[in-house]
Amino acid sequence: MIKHLSASSIGMFQRCQKQWMFRYMEGIKSPPNVAMAKGTGVHKSAELNYLNVIEGKDPLSVDEVQQNASEAFTEATEDIEVWEQNKGEALDQTVTAAEKYHNVYGTTVKPIAAEQWHEITHPDWIYKVVGIIDLETELEIPDIKVTGKKKPASEVEKSLAGGIYRKMVPGKEFIFHNVILGKNAIRTETIKADFISGNDDKIDGYITAMQFSIAQSMNTGVFAPAAADSWGCNSRFCGYYNRCEHGGK
Numbered sequence: 598m599i600k601h602l603s604a605s606s607i608g609m610f611q612r613c614q615k616q617w618m619f620r621y622m623e624g625i626k627s628p629p630n631v632a633m634a635k636g637t638g639v640h641k642s643a644e645l646n647y648l649n650v651i652e653g654k655d656p657l658s659v660d661e662v663q664q665n666a667s668e669a670f671t672e673a674t675e676d677i678e679v680w681e682q683n684k685g686e687a688l689d690q691t692v693t694a695a696e697k698y699h700n701v702y703g704t705t706v707k708p709i710a711a712e713q714w715h716e717i718t719h720p721d722w723i724y725k726v727v728g729i730i731d732l733e734t735e736l737e738i739p740d741i742k743v744t745g746k747k748k749p750a751s752e753v754e755k756s757l758a759g760g761i762y763r764k765m766v767p768g769k770e771f772i773f774h775n776v777i778l779g780k781n782a783i784r785t786e787t788i789k790a791d792f793i794s795g796n797d798d799k800i801d802g803y804i805t806a807m808q809f810s811i812a813q814s815m816n817t818g819v820f821a822p823a824a825a826d827s828w829g830c831n832s833r834f835c836g837y838y839n840r841c842e843h844g845g846k
């Protein structure tokens with residue numbers, strides 16, 4: 598029985614209820630992949646730097662950031678079964694991405710919290726919603742993303758995590774700190790968006806509806822597979838593909 602939900606668990610249920618069943622009813626974690634490990638390397642190195650600054654110290658040196666990114670990447674790749682990219686190449690990309698992030702944000706942003714746990718409730722909700730927010734400054738809640746391509750501002754507006762985090766830390770602007778791993782270069786971009794008024798009510802209603810859907814699936818044991826034309830229902834993007842009757846089983 599689940600005790601709470603998060604933006605990522607609600608997002609997974611939205612993408613594929615079968616995935617959610619494997620992960621949260623059967624407790625099977627999706628095996629890590631290279632993209633996840635690169636994200637972990639950049640996130641961890643940024644987190645350690647910001648925690649250092651919050652303690653009143655100077656930002657970490659580039660060498661320390663690179664070392665932290667390398668160690669986090671290496672640890673995150675221990676259980677990788679299928680390497681979609683050469684390991685050394687992926688490690689180099691992660692270390693360079695962490696350095697780029699550090700030079701643009703890590704040495705200039707003034708953090709007041711990093712990797713902080715939050716939880717919220719609502720009278721209409723069955724479960725509380727929890728989350729760990731990457732970073733908090735005086736005015737903003739930046740979400741650190743490692744991505745393959747430039748993102749439109751609409752992704753910030755539509756981000757479920759953004760809506761939830763804005764409820765957890767009211768009055769602050771949700772933005773993306775993106776690190777883009779392009780084919781020829783690694784670069785960064787900050788994405789901001791004007792939130793449409795009424796968005797917060799929409800988020801409340803959406804989470805309420807999703808909570809009832811999740812509770813109903815748990816009560817009935819019925820979990821729908823991803824839509825037939827879903828981009829993620831394949832061996833590359835679904836870690837449960839080989840155990841699912843709608844995948845390769």
Ligand code: SF4
Binds near residue numbers: 614838
């Ligand atoms: S194989 Fe498709 S239906 Fe099955 S868990 Fe994965 S995404 Fe869902």
